[in-house]
Amino acid sequence: xxxxxxxxxxxxxxxxxxxxxxxxxxxxxxxxxxxxxxxxxxxxxxxxxxxxxxxxxxxxxxxxxxxxxxxxxxxxxxxxxxxxxxxxxxxxxxxxxxxxxxxxxxxxxxxxxx
Amino acid sequence: xxxxxxxxxxxxxxxxxxxxxxxxxxxxxxxxxxxxxxxxxxxxxxxxxxxxxxxxxxxxxxxxxxxxxxxxxxxxxxxxxxxxxxxxxxxxxxxxxxxxxxxxxxxxxxx
Numbered sequence: 001x002x003x004x005x006x007x008x009x010x011x012x013x014x015x016x017x018x019x020x021x022x023x024x025x026x027x028x029x030x031x032x033x034x035x036x037x038x039x040x041x042x043x044x045x046x047x048x049x050x051x052x053x054x055x056x057x058x059x060x061x062x063x064x065x066x067x068x069x070x071x072x073x074x075x076x077x078x079x080x081x082x083x084x085x086x087x088x089x090x091x092x093x094x095x096x097x098x099x100x101x102x103x104x105x106x107x108x109x110x111x112x113x114x
Numbered sequence: 115x116x117x118x119x120x121x122x123x124x125x126x127x128x129x130x131x132x133x134x135x136x137x138x139x140x141x142x143x144x145x146x147x148x149x150x151x152x153x154x155x156x157x158x159x160x161x162x163x164x165x166x167x168x169x170x171x172x173x174x175x176x177x178x179x180x181x182x183x184x185x186x187x188x189x190x191x192x193x194x195x196x197x198x199x200x201x202x203x204x205x206x207x208x209x210x211x212x213x214x215x216x217x218x219x220x221x222x223x224x225x
Contacts, residue, residue, distance in 0.1 A: 033213075040122070042201070042217035043158070090157055101146055101205050101213065105157035 006091045006106030013081040013113045021076040023091030031094045032074035036087040081113045120216035135219045137202030138184040146205035147185045151198045192223045
């Protein structure tokens with residue numbers, strides 16, 4: 001039982017390049033999330049998916065797209081990376097029931113856009 | 115005003131001390147509350163839920179004050195290993211969970 005697996009751990013991009021961050025969970029959770037964490041800003045929600053086939057914007061969705069490929073996988077894509085997207089990205093999942101809001105996080109991706 | 119506010123610290127305390135953090139929230143519809151711990155360059159991990167009646171887990175005590183809209187975390191007999199950033203999370207349930215994180219309070223426990 002690996003929990004939430006997130007890849008890659010580190011990535012350096014040039015402005016304008018694209019990339020996809022991968023996330024998979026093996027806990028049969030309905031809800032999955034992508035957060036970014038910046039110094040002094042805390043964790044901010046980019047997108048979330050309440051169930052397979054559905055996605056919704058969070059607080060800071062601009063510049064990102066997501067795909068809930070199946071119940072296990074939720075990917076985040078940067079189509080044209082910008083220096084403002086330099087951040088640490090966390091994927092998370094949770095059960096979708098009252099009292100099940102505990103988030104399980106992946107180990108994070110440190111992204112630098114030059 | 116931020117939805118969830120925390121004093122960023124750092125709180126520097128000697129080993130064995132008792133330390134407390136508060137977290138205030140602005141939305142009175144908030145229904146669930148949690149404390150997460152985040153070690154440097156690692157992912158956040160759930161420390162404890164916060165119940166209306168207050169709850170304790172070993173050296174850690176969490177309390178909720180709905181009237182004043184804040185939650186607190188008390189750590190007794192601090193250990194070096196308690197050094198971390200403590201994040202509060204506030205959730206509004208119904209039609210999907212809306213989770214809001216505080217920016218975290220940094221704790222440094224020193225010899």
